Amino acid sequence: MKIIVPMAGRGSRLRPHSLTTPKPLIPIANQPIVHRLVKDIARILSEPVDEIAFILGDPAFFGDDVVKSLEELAQGLGAKASIYRQLEPLGTGHAIMCAEPSLSGPAVVAYADTLIRASFELDPAADAVIWTKQVEKPEAYGVVKLNEKEEIVELVEKPQQFVSDQAVIGIYYFKEIADLKKELQFVIDNEIINGGEYQINDGIKRMMASGNVFKTGTVDEWMDCGNKVVAIETNQCIMSFMEKDGSEELNSQPTLQDSKIIPPCVIDSSVVLKNSTVGPHVSIGAGSVIENCTISNSLIQKNSVIKNATLEEAMIGNHVKYDGKFTRISIGDYTIME
Incomplete structure (x- = not known):
């Protein structure tokens, strides 16, 4: 199993803290966000993690100290660290394709600006899983549309009419991530652009159209770290969970x-x-x-x-x-x- 972590963004909403420290390396309860995220995902997975691929930005900002921190994180989980660079902000799909040599076999893709609490088993009948959280105001999120078999058939961004209350949180599992790579390559080759960028959703939609079965994996808690207010709230939540866990x-x-x-x-x-x-x-x-x-x-x-x-x-x-x-x-x- 691999974990793919796109983390090249500068985190402008978390300034001034992200001016000198990449947002995924800002500590929550004294441990960097990306460290907590990767450890939580590794704990949920039933298979051992053998490689963690990190997609970083400009080496002038994501320097040797960042690389060393991530290598130590992977090593602590018994995995190899692979370091890639996304030097232009061309979107979520483009970021994943920057790690092209690592895109084979089963993998989890996790964007490093959120933390989770979850306990579930991946559905063996699914070709892919999109992790979601039930929310009170689905019109403020990207949500999944489900059929009668509880399979995801569509991704809908900020729906004006009710589609579902399952919001996409930015963590995905692919039984064979080469399938996503193939579709994202098509997206890039054919310049399929949304919001001025190449998006992971366009690759996922092509996988769905090709017959791949997508299911949901629902998390118990979804904690944002995007700005100062929610980062402090997440800091509190994590400590409360740590207290319960001893x-x-x-x-x-x-x-x-x-x-x-x-x-x-x-x-x-x-x-x-x-x-x-x-x-x-x-x-x-x-x-x-x-x-x-x-x-x-x-x-x-x-x-x-x-x-x-x-x-x-x-x-x-x-x-x-x-x-x-x-x-x-x-x-x-x-x-x-x-």
Whole structure:
């Protein structure tokens, strides 16, 4: 089994955090989004994963440190890492085709901007599975249309009339991904373009027209990481799940000096808390120092120093220095202070 992970986008909705760190590498509960996603998918699959293909963008942004992180992720799952580049933003279908040498055999395609909770077995009668989540407002999503056999017969983007309440979340299984490769090659050769790009949906629609059977795989939770607000919500959700699962990640012991932690929190053991109350639902990355603060429902990355602050629903990046006593401040592009 292979996992194909297109992750070349710059994540503009998550600025300023994605200005210096690729969005899939931004930590949720102190672990990069793409790491959590790939591990969750590998856990669901009944077959061992032998290769993970990552499609990255410009090497100037997705550099050697990113490649090393992904290689270590694959290695930890007993798989080979294959690294490909999508140097032009030509769409989801084009991104997959950038990994053309890896497009054979059974594979999962997963776009690295979402996290899931799921437990199900892949239907052996299906040629492909599109993972979906039941939603309250299907008109805001791309949804699947099903026939009487519960097979997917159509993909409908933001339907004005009710089609179904099963929204496509951007994770797909193909019993033979070479079938998708063949159809995407046709899409590219014939310049079938939607929204100015080559889309995976056009390849999938051609597979359906050729008689391939598509089924749904419904996830229990679908958590977005696309902007600051939903990233903080997802940070909270993941910690709540970790608490239910009894995760060891919640048990690290930072240095406490007249401080208190209200669980659940994910705080690196190298963090120093001074005269502060932290939690619930706070993640703090390695090397950070928190002093004279009250912080809840927030995400703080590595090597930051936060002093004299009361923070709720805050997202703070790497190497930040912030002192709540000061009013004449200079913080980078796209910063939001509310």
